[in-house]
Amino acid sequence: MSAHTASAEITFHPEHAEGTKKIWKTFWLLSIITIIELGIGLAIYNIHKGKDPNETLVLMFKGMVCILTLAKAYYIVSIFMHLGDEIRNMIMTIVVPLSLFIWFIIAFLWDGNSWKNLRNTNAGTKEYKVEKVEKPAATEKGAKD
Amino acid sequence: MSTTAMPTNTKWWNGGRSPFNISYGKVMMWYFLMSDAFTFGAFLISYGTLRFSQNHWVDPNHVFNSFPFAGHSNLPLAFVSLMTFILIFSSVTMVLAVHEGHNMNKKGVEKYMILTIIGGLAFLSCQAWEWTHLLTGEHAVWVNGHVEYWNTTVSHNPFGPEITINGQEYATPGPISFGSYFFEITGFHGFHVFSGVIINIIMLIKTRMGHFEQRGHYEMIEKAGLYWHFVDLVWVFVFLCFYLI
The missing domain is CATH 1.20.890 (cAMP-dependent Protein Kinase, Chain A)
Structure with a gap:
């Protein structure tokens, strides 16, 4: 694939030869993580609806969504923003x-x-x-x- | 990573070349986004600090449970998941536009830029509806011995702890910082989406006019793409802090 560099100081270009497969894979990954997050959100909602909510369980679920969010952030920055392809x-x-x-x-x-x-x-x-x-x-x- | 394409003994800091091996414009876009990340981070962390200092906070499933044209049905998380998927999808079309730019495919870049702009506008419309809903939706609150009907604004929060008076449940006034943080942070994010849409429209016009084809590269699309993905990235955290936990 031909490199279209913006200036002479740039000596290499990340390879984008793999086509759009990686992009769509990331899209599905992000969607699945979001759906899991929504499932956990609804679980928290249902726990809170109950008479005696289990606060430890809620806290655990909240921790899980935080970790899933960090995973989403990693994929957006690394794949969509191509930071993973830089030096x-x-x-x-x-x-x-x-x-x-x-x-x-x-x-x-x-x-x-x-x-x-x-x-x-x-x-x-x-x-x-x-x-x-x-x-x-x-x-x-x-x-x- | 494709760093294997480089000779292993390359001395990046000897001068004569970019030590980051990307153009000046892209480095500066990254640094701008980093400073912007600290701005949003400071907003969200100060929100978290105030929330941690309160005995009672707002239950997001109680506040954000409506959907356009669905009347008073209780649909927690439904509308915000629609907004989230709109933004994820517009991120994908943006990265596809960047990809077409690498292939010097002018028609492809135009197509995906138009889709990205539509996604951005759809997100903004959703946010406009949600703000209107919060600012005009009235909730019964027990204040000083009688019932008042409050909207959610920067000075009123009708989602405080509930009390039972004569067998009937009423909400009491909640911490007003909820409204101010919600409108401040989603407003600042919405402003980023808005400016992103403007930038994308300018990029679409410049692509149409063939500026990038003359230049021999579509790097401006990449820079606009970085900004657009950042907006998506911030939304991931806004979604977490306001709607999920």
Whole structure:
């Protein structure tokens, strides 16, 4: 296959000789992963509908969708955006900075959780307790409406 | 990877050639997309931080359960899966346009660019419907001892924890950050889709006029494609954070 390079500095071109087979394979892969994700989403919905939802199971399902999403992201970037076809130098210049997200996510979600703890313990002065929604004082008035 | 085509002792950093072996324009598009990824990442992570700090959050299956022309039927995840498949499919047509560009097939590039633009417009229409539905759909909320009817906006969230009053279940006001984050992040993503459609239209016109054929390569289609796939990539994460978990 002839290379149509944009400038003289580019000495090689990734091979696209395999045709469109790889593209369609990726499309089906992405679709199947999305369908699995939707199935898990509906499972979470049904668990929440029940009387006593199993929170551990919900958390496990949520973790599974996160992993499936990362798989989808990998296929989009690697196949559709052709990053997998570039040379190692190029892949690293994109992937290494993005690894900052690992710290970013852990630190910030940890911080959010810490705020919840402070709120529910009144900044550490009482035992952890989630305040229930207070019944409005004017219930009697509301009953008349 | 086809790096095997290179001599193993190539010294990439000796000058005279691109150390990444791709053109300046494509490197810069990648760096732009990387910075954009950090912008979206910051939005989504701050959303996650606020969500983690709340005792109660909104159940997405309860908020996003409607479908156009389906009345009040309860269809969780249905509409958003349609939007997701539209975007995945338009990504495929885009990558096929890039592929036709490699083969210097002008007609093929035009065909797939048109399909990609249609996909983008379909996605935008879906989003317009969903926003309208949220902003105008009224929900009964128990506020200060009486029932009010609220829409989902940046200042009102009618999907708070439920209470039972005189045997009847009512929602209470929920955290307002739900609305602001939802409209901010999907709005920013929708704006990316919109600008992507504009870029794709410009690329289609330039292909029609034969600019790329004269130039001898369809690299501009590749750059537009990178942007378009990035929009799809962001949607994968928006879909995860707002609709699935």
